[in-house]
Every structure is written in C-alpha cells, then in structure tokens.
Amino acid sequence: MDKMPAWADAVLVPLISILLAALLSALVILAIGESPLDALTLMIEGALMRSSGWGYTLYYTTNFIFTGLCVAVAFHARMFNIGGEGQAMIGGLGVALVCLFIPFPHWSVALLVATLAAAVFGALWALIPAYLQAKRGSHIVITTIMFNFIAAAVLNYVLVNLLRPTGAMDPATATFPAATHLPTFQDMFATPDNPLFRGAPANVTFFLAVLACVAFWLVMWRTRLGYEIRAFGHSESAAKYAGISPVRITVVAMLMSGGLAGMMALNTTMGEAERLVLNATEGAGFIGIAVALMGRSHPVGIFLAALLFGFLYQGGAELALWTSIPRELITVIQALVILFTGALDNMVRMPLERVFLALRKGA
Secondary structure, rough: OOOOOOOHHHHHHHHHHHHHHHHHHHHHHHHOOOOOOHHHHHHHHHHOOOOOHHHHHHHHHHHHHHHHHHHHHHHHOOOOOHHHHHHHHHHHHHHHHHHHOOOOOOOHHHHHHHHHHEEEEEEEHHHHHHHHHHOOOOOOOHHHHHHHHHHHHHHHHHHHHHHHOOOOOEEOOOOOOOHHHOEEEHHHHHOOOOOOOOOOOOOOHHHHHHHHHHHHHHHHHOOOHHHHHHHHOOHHHHHHOOOOHHHHHHHHHHHHHHHHHHHHHHHHHHHOOOOOOOOOOHHHHHHHHHHHHOOOOOOHHHHHHHHHHHHHHHHHHHHHHHHOOOOOHHHHHHHHHHHHHOOHHHHHHHHHHHHHHHHHHHO
C-alpha cells in the first residue's frame, strides 16, 4: 500500500517544495534590502501581465519542455541523462546545416526537415554514452557530462572554422534564408489594432513542444515500447526475466532522450536567433533535470514545471532590469527551487507520508 495518495505525491510535494523555496528566496531578497512582495509583484507583472511578457515566458517554457521530456525518458529507464545541454547543441548544428544548405520553399517544410535533423543529431550524440552504458558498463552520468564539454568544443570549432561567414567576428553562422524563418506569436496573433506579443521570441515551436508532450504520453503509456522502458526502470532483473533486452532498452531510451533534447534547438536556433550561435542553449539542458523531477516525469507535470521555470526566467530578467537585485541572485532563487524540488524532495515527502499514515490509522 502506498504511504500517501498519488495526488499528494504529484501535487502536494512539489507545491510545498516551491513554497519553501519561495520563503527562503524572500528571506534572501529581504537580506539585501529589497521588498520580497514588490519583487514578486514585478515578476508577475513582467512575466504574466503583458502579452510580451507571456511571449518570453512561453519561449523559455518551450526550451524546458523539450529538455524536461529528454530527462524524463531516461528517468523512466532508470538512467540519469545529464547530457541534454550537449545534445541540444549538436541538435542545433543539425538545424543549421539543413537551413543553410537546403533551399526550402516554405517554413512549414523547413520545420519538418529541421525537426528530423535536430532529433537525429541529438539522438546520435546520445548514442555513444548509451552504448558505453549498455555494453561497457560506463556510468551514464559521467559519460553524458563529458559529452557536454565535447559538444561545446565541437560546436566552437565548427562555428569558428567552418560555418562562420567571411569577415564576421562572432562565432555564429549566417542568418538563415527567409523561407526558413518561423512565424512568431506576434505574426500569428497580433493585429493592427491589437499588437500582441510585440518583440517576444515565442514562436510556432511552442505548439510542437505541446505535441511532444502528447506523443511522450502516448509512447510511454500506450505502447509496448513504453511499457518495456518503464518495466526496465522499475526492475532490471524482472524485465530481463520477461524477455526485455537491457541493451536495447538502454540504447532506445537514450536515443529518444537525445532526440528530444536536440529538438530544443528548433526554438533557439530556427525560431529565435534564426542562425546558430555558440551559447544558444543557455543552461536549458540542466534546467530540464529540475523540470523532470518536479513534473514527476509525466508530460502534464513537465509542462507545468516548465511553465514555472519560464516564469522564473522572465520574471528574474525583469527583476535584474528594474531593481538593484543582481542577476546572480536570480540564479540563486532558481537554484533554491531546484534544490527543494530535487535534492531535498524527501524533506517534504517523509513528513507528508507520516501525516497520511496517521490519518489512515485514525480512520
């Protein structure tokens, strides 16, 4: 029998963790002489009360959905893929190559091909750590961390020596052709009388991320492959007894994970920058770990957790712009949310379990 109901594990534990992180963040803000209430009000106004703020919030949310799903696939197979950052970098390289060298007639065709390229490049970057884990016993955490650094070095070399336009100074490709530019929310929803999402980078990739959540649910809970991945994650020995190949599941789960991470590059590279730049991922691969933990590796939870971190990113930018709160402190606040929802999860879970056990005995 479970120690507490499933709804409490899915809702109460993350909610209390967030409240604890918010309380500690408020104390930190108070300690530097700022008002926590004013800071929260500014974050809400900057991230949620204007269409342009929503545009930035949903732009960040899109990144975190892809990286959260990336981590969640590996979690279900009881693996810890910390390589989402590198896989997204290499996925961006795939996007850049097809956008620069294939003459597309329309953005919809370009998006279809670029999605395939991003997923393939990201998956292939995850393949080597997957093989080393499955066939050589190398720990997936170590290899995926190492491959983040290798990906950064590879991308730096390619941008500086191969794809940088003649005469350009910054490590970036040329701007992609106009036919590959994705429609932004401003293009889709603004009118002359109502200029919504002005200047915001949110684009059609957000809807692709939502579709990825639906596809993730269908694969993980409505297909044989998803059942095998989850069974392997629950018990490797039982899965082997049932005829499930650990090597196959390890490789397939990591290919799916890397492919989802690579697809994040559609938003940053094709949607926002419209070219490949060196630091396009901006740590989203690591934020995906917190998103997957907070979302309990379920697509609905991941979507909501990604939205929360999107709010924190955009709200934090507003704080750094309009208050004396330094940008580094915003990173501390985000780290506190990650700490309480990840590393200190049991600090909330265990007291709640005791409460529900006491209520059950009392009944």
